[in-house]
Amino acid sequence: MAKKNQREMSFLDHLEVLRWVLIRSTIAILIGATVAYNFSDFIFDVIIFGPKDGNFITYRWFCELATQYDLDKSFCLEELPFQLQNRTMEGQFSMLIWTSITAGFIISFPFILWELWKFVSPALYEKEKKNIKYFIAIASFLFFLGVAFGYFILTPLSINFLANLTISTQVENQIDIDSYIGLVKTTSLATGLVFELPIVIFFLAKMGLVTAxxxxxxxxxxxxxILIIAAIVTPPDVISQIIVTIPLWILYEVSIFIALFVSKKDKQTT
Known part of the structure; x- marks a missing residue:
């Protein structure tokens, strides 16, 4: 009976640790959101609405490629054919709050990784626990790289394709601000998380759930x-699809080497 109570207390203690991990992570996100709120003008005018401008750096780059190789010229434009509108009384306030929270999550991501590492570290070997700085650095780099890839590549490709897609000349694109900002945030954040694939594979391989x-x-x-995803989010030209496909393919290949590395290290320690 005593052993049973001890196990129950151990499980409850485990949940208590997890609860404080979530609390500290939430506080970090709120602090980051507060910082983002104070720079909301820059975040919206320069970052969020940047891909709406026909002179956005990605459009200029793709236009130069298209001109050089005689490809699709849909990126060579001065203005995208749509306007943003807000149709609800609290719409802009809601967008301000949720965008600040999203930015807060991105800003505080290294700290969240630190908290997660502390939570799982008791299940790791002592040598592995000492690698925390490498874990935080690599995982943060992959996340920010993914966010940048989503923002500078996938988001402009999606916006350009959807804005120029018309079913009839009688239909005028007046995009709801919630839809536009949702696309920018979701694409950038989701790509950042997808770029964490090597880290996820590392832990899955450690648990024996995935092998090389x-x-x-x-x-x-x-x-x-990957090819299907690239075909969906890009215009119908080979260059754009290759640009999206290559990083995702590289991540998958890197994940294979990580799984192989983990299996070899585990065999050496047993």
Missing amino acids: KFLRDYRRYAIVI
């Missing part, structure tokens, strides 16, 4: 899925 052989065996299916 499994990833190799399903490589062809993964490539097909």
